[in-house]
Amino acid sequence: xxxxxxxxxxxxxxxxxxxxxxxxxxxxxxxxxxxxxxxxxxxxxxxxxxxxxxxxxxxxxxxxxxxxxxxxxxxxxxxxxxxxxxxxxxxxxxxxxxxxxxxxxxxxxxxxxxxxxxxxxxxxxxxxxxxxxxxxxxxxxxxxxxxxxxxxxxxxxxxxxxxxxxxxxxxxxxxxxxxxxxxxxxxxxxxxxxxxxxxxxxxxxxxxxxxxxxxxxxxxxxxxxxxxxxxxxxxxxxxxxxxxxxxxxxxxxxxxxxxxxxxxxxxxxxxxxxxxxxxxxxxxxxxxxxxxxxxxxxxxxxxxxxxxxxxxxxxxxxxxxxxxxxxxxxxxxxxxxxxxxxxxxxxxxxxxxxxxxxxxxxxxxxxxxxxxxxxxxxxxxxxxxxxxxxxxxxxxxxxxxxxxxxxxxxxxxxxxxxxxxxxxxxxxxxxxxxxxxxxxxxxxxxxxxxxxxxxxxxxxxxxxxxxxxxxxxxxxxxxxxxxxxx
Ligand code: NAD
Numbered sequence: 359x360x361x362x363x364x365x366x367x368x369x370x371x372x373x374x375x376x377x378x379x380x381x382x383x384x385x386x387x388x389x390x391x392x393x394x395x396x397x398x399x400x401x402x403x404x405x406x407x408x409x410x411x412x413x414x415x416x417x418x419x420x421x422x423x424x425x426x427x428x429x430x431x432x433x434x435x436x437x438x439x440x441x442x443x444x445x446x447x448x449x450x451x452x453x454x455x456x457x458x459x460x461x462x463x464x465x466x467x468x469x470x471x472x473x474x475x476x477x478x479x480x481x482x483x484x485x486x487x488x489x490x491x492x493x494x495x496x497x498x499x500x501x502x503x504x505x506x507x508x509x510x511x512x513x514x515x516x517x518x519x520x521x522x523x524x525x526x527x528x529x530x531x532x533x534x535x536x537x538x539x540x541x542x543x544x545x546x547x548x549x550x551x552x553x554x555x556x557x558x559x560x561x562x563x564x565x566x567x568x569x570x571x572x573x574x575x576x577x578x579x580x581x582x583x584x585x586x587x588x589x590x591x592x593x594x595x596x597x598x599x600x601x602x603x604x605x606x607x608x609x610x611x612x613x614x615x616x617x618x619x620x621x622x623x624x625x626x627x628x629x630x631x632x633x634x635x636x637x638x639x640x641x642x643x644x645x646x647x648x649x650x651x652x653x654x655x656x657x658x659x660x661x662x663x664x665x666x667x668x669x670x671x672x673x674x675x676x677x678x679x680x681x682x683x684x685x686x687x688x689x690x691x692x693x694x695x696x697x698x699x700x701x702x703x704x705x706x707x708x709x710x711x712x713x714x715x716x717x718x719x720x721x722x723x724x725x726x727x728x729x730x731x732x733x734x735x736x737x738x739x740x741x742x743x744x745x746x747x748x749x750x751x752x753x754x755x756x757x758x759x760x761x762x763x764x765x766x767x768x769x770x771x772x773x774x775x776x777x778x779x780x781x782x783x784x785x786x787x788x789x790x791x792x793x794x795x796x797x798x799x800x801x802x803x804x805x806x807x808x809x810x811x812x813x814x815x816x817x818x819x820x821x822x823x824x825x826x827x828x829x830x831x832x833x834x835x836x837x838x839x840x841x842x843x844x
Pocket of ligand 1: 388455637
């Protein structure tokens with residue numbers, strides 16, 4: 359099939375490469391000429407496993423890039439829209455870019471039938487608006503249909519998520535439109551692609567073939583928002599449990615193991631840490647909250663999910679304080695800038711938020727991230743006391759403590775003996791629970807993590823309970839300060 363994808367960002371580019379991989383002819387459009395020039399020149403532009411291979415395999419043959427929406431739409435039978443839907447000031451999704459793209463597409467629709475599929479995450483009812491607006495801008499009613507085809511890929515494993523998804527949702531209100539998208543995804547839903555000779559390897563436990571879910575457009579729009587809200591809730595839930603574990607002397611990893619073994623709960627997304635971030639969960643939660651309100655339902659549960667998430671960052675700062683006492687002038691090594699491991703995406707990254715709080719406390723930061731340094735650099739003014747190292751060990755050199763803020767596999771595999779030699783003091787404050795407490799204690803680190811007791815080497819002569827008492831005292835002090843400030 360001939361496919362156009364409008365918006366060549368994290369979703370559009372991955373979708374384009376994967377749709378080319380399953381045999382379609384894809385043209386990828388973006389209004390950022392620099393991005394298109396870089397893609398044409400052979401750059402990958404985002405960090406994503408398997409993406410360089412797919413772009414290399416299909417560039418100039420099954421996959422082309424352009425800034426001209428006009429030509430691309432004319433030559434395609436399916437047009438995906440994958441532009442951003444950022445939050446507006448009130449929290450609702452800002453659909454102005456989507457509308458302007460619909461305007462442009464409408465002007466290029468002629469008598470040949472086309473499907474316009476919305477991949478961007480949008481509020482319920484958007485598809486109906488897309489159709490209405492396109493007719494308003496001149497698209498002949500009978501020559502196009504609009505479908506909702508939400509995307510569920512996760513950055514960091516976006517390519518395998520696209521090719522081996524848990525489910526593909528087609529939200530369409532006509533059989534003709536559904537049939538077009540069913541044909542488009544057939545290599546994934548029939549399992550043909552997974553069996554092909556050069557297929558990207560199927561990840562362990564990935565369901566193949568992919569399940570196809572056909573629904574109304576409105577249901578599909580809600581499936582996406584409700585799924586993201588539910589996942590964010592799972593993260594906030596386990597973070598709340600982690601806080602209880604810290605006070606009660608329990609170990610949240612053991613609690614996760616016990617909870618996750620229940621098939622009704624499952625182990626995924628029971629990962630305590632410094633909270634969720636990224637370009638999706640924060641904005642999708644506020645957007646879904648606004649959608650619910652528009653529908654006459656006050657979804658206050660979502661307010662609490664967001665509040666717990668914000669608190670989790672502050673709780674981490676308290677932990678740093680309880681480990682180091684005063685913060686001003688302390689040199690801190692920070693591992694991780696991206697919002698999660700496997701990506702260079704720093705949008706709404708909790709790591710960046712924590713660093714900004716630490717800079718505000720007048721700490722000096724030396725940060726390292728395997729992929730996100732270039733993007734992160736632009737987040738800080740030139741005078742900010744932050745520098746970037748090219749390895750984790752370089753970042754750790756002479757630091758008062760090491761902070762882990764992103765769950766990169768590389769960090770979990772560090773040589774702890776070497777790391778310890780680099781640090782001024784062997785103190786690790788782990789916001790992602792990447793290490794075993796026992797191992798850290800054995801290696802002689804004072805180790806703070808999330809939802810677990812501090813691990814203090816016996817040689818220091820500090821008991822666990824005294825360390826805990828100190829942490830509580832700091833938290834109390836800070837709570838008092840906050841009240842005074844308010
Ligand atoms: P992004 O910002 O990375 O990409 C959007 C792209 O659209 C950019 O390259 C931008 O230059 C381009 N663009 C903007 N206006 C344009 C126009 N008028 N014409 C052509 N191109 C234009 O965003 P993203 O992360 O890819 O997300 C896109 C949508 O997909 C959002 O609605 C998001 O919520 C949703 N989504 C994202 C993810 C994810 O993990 N990033 C996952 C699922 C769904």
